[in-house]
Amino acid sequence: MSEEFPGYRGEALQLLKRAKAEIGDIIRIVKDGETYEGILIPRSEYGDDKHIVVKLKTGYNIGISITATTKIEKIGVGIKPTFIPPTLPEQKPNLPKVAIISTGGTIASRVDYRTGGVRPALSASDLYSVVPELSEIANIDAEILFSLFSEDIKAKHWAEMAKAVAKHIEKGAAGVVMAHGTDTLGYTAAALSFALQDLPVPVIMVASQRSADRPSSDAATNLIGAVNAAAYAPFAEVAVAIHETTSDRGIVFHRGTKTRKCHTSRRDTFKSINTTPLAKTANRKITMLTKDYRKRDTSRRLSLKPNFDERATLIKFYPGLNPEIIDWHIEKGCKGIILEGTGLGHIGNYCLSAIKRAVEKGVLIAMTSQCIWGRLGMTVYDRGRDLLALGVIPLEDMLPETALVKLMWVLGQTKDREEAKKLLTKNIANEISPRTEFEGAQGENE
Amino acid sequence: MSEEFPGYRGEALQLLKRAKAEIGDIIRIVKDGETYEGILIPRSEYGDDKHIVVKLKTGYNIGISITATTKIEKIGVGIKPTFIPPTLPEQKPNLPKVAIISTGGTIASRVDYRTGGVRPALSASDLYSVVPELSEIANIDAEILFSLFSEDIKAKHWAEMAKAVAKHIEKGAAGVVMAHGTDTLGYTAAALSFALQDLPVPVIMVASQRSADRPSSDAATNLIGAVNAAAYAPFAEVAVAIHETTSDRGIVFHRGTKTRKCHTSRRDTFKSINTTPLAKTANRKITMLTKDYRKRDTSRRLSLKPNFDERATLIKFYPGLNPEIIDWHIEKGCKGIILEGTGLGHIGNYCLSAIKRAVEKGVLIAMTSQCIWGRLGMTVYDRGRDLLALGVIPLEDMLPETALVKLMWVLGQTKDREEAKKLLTKNIANEISPRTEFEGAQGENE
Numbered sequence: 001m002s003e004e005f006p007g008y009r010g011e012a013l014q015l016l017k018r019a020k021a022e023i024g025d026i027i028r029i030v031k032d033g034e035t036y037e038g039i040l041i042p043r044s045e046y047g048d049d050k051h052i053v054v055k056l057k058t059g060y061n062i063g064i065s066i067t068a069t070t071k072i073e074k075i076g077v078g079i080k081p082t083f084i085p086p087t088l089p090e091q092k093p094n095l096p097k098v099a100i101i102s103t104g105g106t107i108a109s110r111v112d113y114r115t116g117g118v119r120p121a122l123s124a125s126d127l128y129s130v131v132p133e134l135s136e137i138a139n140i141d142a143e144i145l146f147s148l149f150s151e152d153i154k155a156k157h158w159a160e161m162a163k164a165v166a167k168h169i170e171k172g173a174a175g176v177v178m179a180h181g182t183d184t185l186g187y188t189a190a191a192l193s194f195a196l197q198d199l200p201v202p203v204i205m206v207a208s209q210r211s212a213d214r215p216s217s218d219a220a221t222n223l224i225g226a227v228n229a230a231a232y233a234p235f236a237e238v239a240v241a242i243h244e245t246t247s248d249r250g251i252v253f254h255r256g257t258k259t260r261k262c263h264t265s266r267r268d269t270f271k272s273i274n275t276t277p278l279a280k281t282a283n284r285k286i287t288m289l290t291k292d293y294r295k296r297d298t299s300r301r302l303s304l305k306p307n308f309d310e311r312a313t314l315i316k317f318y319p320g321l322n323p324e325i326i327d328w329h330i331e332k333g334c335k336g337i338i339l340e341g342t343g344l345g346h347i348g349n350y351c352l353s354a355i356k357r358a359v360e361k362g363v364l365i366a367m368t369s370q371c372i373w374g375r376l377g378m379t380v381y382d383r384g385r386d387l388l389a390l391g392v393i394p395l396e397d398m399l400p401e402t403a404l405v406k407l408m409w410v411l412g413q414t415k416d417r418e419e420a421k422k423l424l425t426k427n428i429a430n431e432i433s434p435r436t437e438f439e440g441a442q443g444e445n446e
Numbered sequence: 447m448s449e450e451f452p453g454y455r456g457e458a459l460q461l462l463k464r465a466k467a468e469i470g471d472i473i474r475i476v477k478d479g480e481t482y483e484g485i486l487i488p489r490s491e492y493g494d495d496k497h498i499v500v501k502l503k504t505g506y507n508i509g510i511s512i513t514a515t516t517k518i519e520k521i522g523v524g525i526k527p528t529f530i531p532p533t534l535p536e537q538k539p540n541l542p543k544v545a546i547i548s549t550g551g552t553i554a555s556r557v558d559y560r561t562g563g564v565r566p567a568l569s570a571s572d573l574y575s576v577v578p579e580l581s582e583i584a585n586i587d588a589e590i591l592f593s594l595f596s597e598d599i600k601a602k603h604w605a606e607m608a609k610a611v612a613k614h615i616e617k618g619a620a621g622v623v624m625a626h627g628t629d630t631l632g633y634t635a636a637a638l639s640f641a642l643q644d645l646p647v648p649v650i651m652v653a654s655q656r657s658a659d660r661p662s663s664d665a666a667t668n669l670i671g672a673v674n675a676a677a678y679a680p681f682a683e684v685a686v687a688i689h690e691t692t693s694d695r696g697i698v699f700h701r702g703t704k705t706r707k708c709h710t711s712r713r714d715t716f717k718s719i720n721t722t723p724l725a726k727t728a729n730r731k732i733t734m735l736t737k738d739y740r741k742r743d744t745s746r747r748l749s750l751k752p753n754f755d756e757r758a759t760l761i762k763f764y765p766g767l768n769p770e771i772i773d774w775h776i777e778k779g780c781k782g783i784i785l786e787g788t789g790l791g792h793i794g795n796y797c798l799s800a801i802k803r804a805v806e807k808g809v810l811i812a813m814t815s816q817c818i819w820g821r822l823g824m825t826v827y828d829r830g831r832d833l834l835a836l837g838v839i840p841l842e843d844m845l846p847e848t849a850l851v852k853l854m855w856v857l858g859q860t861k862d863r864e865e866a867k868k869l870l871t872k873n874i875a876n877e878i879s880p881r882t883e884f885e886g887a888q889g890e891n892e
Contacts, residue, residue, distance in 0.1 A: 048835060063831070149829055151792040154766045183788035187765050264790050264820030316762040316786070318850055319633050320600045328774055340762070342629035344710050346597040372818075374710030383595055385509070389494060404764055 006042035010049025015072050016040070024078025027054060031070040036062070039078070089128055089135040096174035096231045098138040100127065101164050103157070103188075104148040105181025105207055131220045137284075138231040141173065150181025150188070155308035155408055158191035162306040165196060165203055169302055175202045175230025177223075182207040182261055182269060185240060189256035190405040191308065193238040193429035200300040202233045205240045205256065209267050218243055218267045225251030228284050235288065236296045238429070239278050243267040253279040257402045257431035260372070273372060274397045275433050307412030309335065314404040316340040316370060317347045323354035330357075336364035336407045336420075339392070340400040344377035345369060345384050352386065359391040362417055366393040366407065366424060368400040375435070393421060396432045406431060452488035456495025461518050462486070470524025473500060477516040482508070485524070535574055535581040542620035542677045544584040546573065547610050549603070549634075550594040551627025551653055577666045583730075584677040587619065596627025596634070601754035601854055604637035608752040611642060611649055615748055621648045621676025623669075628653040628707055628715060631686060635702035636851040637754065639684040639875035646746040648679045651686045651702065655713050664689055664713045671697030674730050681734065682742045684875070685724050689713040699725040703848045703877035706818070719818060720843045721879050753858030755781065760850040762786040762816060763793045769800035776803075782810035782853045782866075785838070786846040790823035791815060791830050798832065805837040808863055812839040812853065812870060814846040821881070839867060842878045852877060 005013055005023060021027045021040050029036045029052065038054030051063040052072070064070075127142055128135055145164050146157060165176045180188055189205045196203060206226035208219035226241040229251075238256035245268050254272045263269040272278075279288045313329050315321070315337055329337060337358065341347045345367040347355075358365055367387065369376055375397040378384030388394065395403050410423045451459055451469060467473045467486055475482045475498065484500030497509040498518070510516075573588055574581055591610050592603060611622045626634055635651045642649060652672035654665035672687040684702035691714050700718045709715040718724075725734045759775050761767075761783055775783060783804065787793045791813045793801075804811055813833065815822055821843040824830030834840065841849050856869045 051835075053831075062825070149792070149795075149827065151763075151788050151829060152795045154794070154796075181789075183792055184765050261789065261817050262819055264815050264817045265823060266820065269817070269820075310766045313768070314762060314764050316760060317597075318760050318847065319630055320756045320854070322759070322775075322778065324778070325771075325774075328771075329768075332768065332770070342597050343627075343707065346595065346629055348600070349595075349598045350600075369710050371707050371710045371715070373708055374712065374715075377711060379508075381595065383597060385499075389497075401764065408766070 008042075008049075008052075012049050012052050012066055015066060015070065016052065019072040019074050021072065021074040022078060025074050026076030026078075028073045028075050029054065029064050029066075029070060030073075031064060031067060036064055037075065038062075091139050092135075095138050097141055097172060098175050098177060098227050098230045099141045099143065099165075099168035099171075099173040100177045100179060100227070101161065101168070102142070102144045102179045103146045103150070103153065103161065103181075105150050105179060105183075105185075127223075131223055133220075133224055134227055137224065137227050138174070140227070141168065141171075143168075148181070150183040150185060153180075153184055153188060155191070155310045158188055158195065158308055158405075159306040161188065162192055162195035162304060165192065166302055166304045166306075169199075169201060173201065173230075174298075175204065175233070177204045177206055177226045177230045179206055179223075182209060186260040186270070186399075187401055187405055189238055189240050189254075189259060190399075190402040190429075190431070191409065193256035193431070194406060194409040195304065195306045195308075196238060197303040197305060197428070198300055199236045199238070199294065199302060200298050201236050201296055202230050203238045204230045204233075204253070205238065207240075207242065209265060209269060222251060224284075225281050229253060229279070229281060229286060232284075233279065233286050234296055235278060235293045236300070237278065237294050240270055242270045244277075244280055250280050250282045252277045253281070255430050257406075257429050258399065258433070260399055260401055273399055274374070275430075305409070305413065308405075308408040309411035310408060311335040312338070312404060312407040312411055314338045314340060314400060316400075317342060317351070319348070321348065321351060323351040326351070326354040326358050330361055330363055334363065335411050336366070338395075338400060338403045338407055339365065339367050340370045341367050342370060344380055345387065345392075345394055346381065347383075347387065349383070352390065355387070355392065356390050364393065364407065364417065364420060364424065365391065366395050366403060368395050368398055368403045370400070372399070375433075393424060395425070398431050402431050454488075454495075454498075458495050458498050458512055461512060461516065462498065465518040465520050467518065467520040468524060471520050472522030472524075474519045474521050475500065475510050475512075475516065476519075477510060477513060482510055483521065484508075537585050538581070541584050543587055543618060544621050544623060544673050544676045545587045545589065545611075545614035545617075545619040546623045546625060546673070547607065547614070548588070548590045548625040549592045549596070549599065549607065549627075551596050551625060551629075551631075573669075577669055579666075579670055580673055583670065583673050584620070586673070587614065587617075589614075594627070596629040596631060599626075599630055599634060601637070601756045604634055604641065604754055604851075605752040607634065608638055608641035608750060611638065612748055612750045615645075615647060619647065619676075620744075621650065621679070623672045623676045624649065624651045625669075626651055626653055628655060632706040632716070632845075633847055633851055635684055635686050635700075635705060636845075636848040636875075636877070637855065639702035639877070640852055640855040641750065641752045641754075642684060643749040643751060643874070644746055645682045645684070645740065645748060646744050647682050647742055648676050649684045650676045650679075650699070651684065653686075653688065655711060655715060668697060670730075671727050675699060675725070675727060675732060678730075679725065679732050680742055681724060681739045682746070683724065683740050686716055688716045690723075690726055696726055696728045698723045699727070701876050703852075703875050704845065704879070706845055706847055719845055720820070721876075751855070751859065754851075754854040755857035756854060757781040758784070758850060758853040758857055760784045760786060760846060762846075763788060763797070765794070767794065767797060769797040772797070772800040772804050776807055776809055780809065781857050782812070784841075784846060784849045784853055785811065785813050786816045787813050788816060790826055791833065791838075791840055792827065793829070793833065795829070798836065801833070801838065802836050810839065810853065810863065810866060810870065811837065812841050812849060814841050814844055814849045816846070818845070821879075839870060841871070844877050848877050 038056040053063045204226040239253040244250040244252035262271045376394045378394045484502040650672040685699040690696040690698035708717045822840045824840045
């Protein structure tokens with residue numbers, strides 16, 4: 001591996017050196033009669049020695065596999081980024097203070113066209129230079145907590161995020177915005193909902209599906225909506241701010257425990273599951289969509305409960321699941337299992353004895369449904385009743401992902417099995433929706 | 447355990463014997479000042495010795511835990527079911543022949559009010575007596591293949607179902623209807639889509655969310671819609687017939703590889719994911735919703751490929767997933783793994799070395815997204831590119847459940863790793879949607 005050519009080795013590296021190309025230079029590759037032109041960008045450490053990656057004019061990165069006849073020519077030198085230090089706008093004493101905590105993800109980044117990499121852009125001055133409207137809404141106190149792809153975020157990061165939010169609230173923030181990658185945003189939003197109890201002000205998770213410097217970016221709209229809600233929204237809960245539809249107009253706020261990423265790429269990827277969203281906003285006007293919410297009250301004292309115990313697992317059931325997986329998890333020290341069963345809360349008969357063994361060893365086994373929408377009904381069929389008799393804990397209409405996060409949190413609060421069971425089934429942060437008339441008419445009760 | 451009192455033992459059994467109550471009798475239980483009246487019903491084998499289960503007048507079953515002061519009284523004898531043998535309607539020579547294969551599930555059952563149990567009701571004569579309209583549509587050839595809760599159905603059952611369908615098609619059926627529980631119907635529909643290639647006639651999977659003798663049942667409508675489509679639909683594919691909305695009007699036909707159960711209890715629980723449904727029907731008129739489908743052609747020769755290899759697994763990624771699970775599966779002989787990653791096809795950095803080890807051992811590792819909707823985009827971010835470089839196979843917009851079934855099927859077709867990889871990424875039964883303009887505009891390509 002070469003330091004000047006991160007990720008390149010072997011044949012590919014030799015070709016680049018021969019062409020005297022550096023990372024960031026514009027190169028032309030001719031291969032099998034096809035010509036590719038673009039900026040040479042670094043590769044990740046797991047690459048082979050056969051591919052060269054260039055950023056095309058369209059903005060896409062492609063990997064070109066080299067052959068014996070492939071030719072590389074340097075046709076332009078790398079553009080050295082010119083850095084103009086941005087100036088911070090003056091603090092406006094009449095505006096509330098909003099903290100923006102960045103953990104990484106697309107919203108907190110700009111594509112670096114020199115390297116093709118993505119770098120965090122969430123210092124306060126960077127923010128104002130990217131989204132100057134923010135200075136009209138609030139005085140921003142920006143903090144870069146992590147620069148992580150959200151798929152790398154784990155329970156220990158949730159704890160640090162909760163503590164960072166608490167610190168900013170103590171310092172008098174009118175609200176906190178947390179920038180986060182979309183991939184595991186739902187898990188983190190649930191985690192903060194449990195860890196930050198009795199919130200006095202809103203905590204708004206915000207993300208985007210396109211980085212801020214792309215023409216179709218949703219970053220600025222989402223960020224303005226989030227900061228505005230943090231500063232002025234009447235609710236004091238953990239919510240996820242994201243596009244309501246694929247159009248560029250409204251931002252919707254989903255409750256942290258009731259939302260999941262439901263599309264790989266659409267800007268309205270997050271949906272409220274089994275409930276309506278908490279609120280929505282357009283042109284800085286915030287409309288509540290439910291009457292049942294915790295109101296902003298700066299005299300309320302935040303109760304910080306940041307402990308999570310990772311000795312919990314989620315098992316998605318499928319036809320032919322090997323039940324020994326349950327025993328294996330227990331051998332590995334697992335204290336609780338969320339089953340993602342089928343339909344109203346079922347799992348194959350061939351898994352029952354493993355579940356029985358697990359419960360007998362004191363492991364918490366709780367049920368959710370891979371349907372995602374709807375509520376469990378474990379007394380309707382024999383299988384559900386069998387599972388209840390075995391000691392499986394039904395989690396109503398809780399999302400499987402939220403259930404896993406809650407289980408980790410519960411295990412971080414108590415070592416007592418019965419207390420843990422009680423906590424798990426108690427509605428703490430709207431993770432369980434109340435039964436509705438609608439459900440009575442259309443749902444499992446006919 | 448007692449033979450006359452299935453599922454009862456210990457204290458509960460003693461109390462019942464003292465009251466001289468039999469299964470099916472109407473009993474009154476007085477406990478803590480509350481009175482419960484209903485039909486004594488059998489319990490499942492996993493019960494404790496503390497609960498007695500009765501079917502209330504409302505139709506619900508409840509379990510009542512007995513205490514030292516609980517009193518039980520027999521207040522009515524069981525209604526012995528009167529059996530009137532139904533007569534088969536005459537075969538009508540002008541009507542096509544439709545085979546109905548029953549595997550179990552709510553649609554194939556009637557609640558037995560004497561025992562509270564559910565029993566199959568899919569002999570041809572039973573069917574005509576429950577849904578007499580069928581005799582106007584087709585001559586029915588009914589077969590009870592299994593009586594299984596669908597959560598107990600595995601790969602070996604898929605093979606048997608595929609063979610049963612082939613047999614009926616050989617015998618000249620104009621179409622085949624397969625009755626199946628909703629819970630794992632999506633997995634089976636995908637399995638049949640791969641196992642039954644070059645179908646000459648339609649294969650319609652049908653299910654219901656309420657048993658046929660309940661006032662709100664969707665069984666009759668779904669069954670009529672399914673039989674009508676089997677007899678007359680212009681398409682020759684595996685489709686799932688289910689309510690289009692929660693109202694009782696239209697039936698929609700989802701492609702077997704593109705549908706999943708998306709609600710625990712609603713009658714329109716199945717949805718077409720990342721595509722439009724194949725067709726819909728109301729009042730026996732069938733409307734195609736796509737131009738791109740395989741047409742009915744009785745001269746086409748069915749290609750039966752019923753082999754599935756269960757040495758495949760589905761792992762849903764979540765923050766903190768223990769990567770050793772991947773090694774464990776391989777030790778257990780697993781030949782392929784479907785990852786249900788996040789977003790565009792990502793997984794935590796702490797899982798990369800386990801994936802590398804697995805690929806090096808020749809295990810197929812393929813990626814799908816837990817978003818459910820949308821298409822993978824594994825060249826957009828570094829993590830996706832890293833995973834591709836490791837040898838992870840991206841499965842476009844394939845459902846994770848369909849991907850698992852396809853992997854089992856692929857492993858049943860070939861032992862050659864490269865050929866398996868080719869089969870896995872080749873579109874065989876519409877499991878991969880073509881890229882659309884819509885997606886280009888709104889999707890991962892901005």
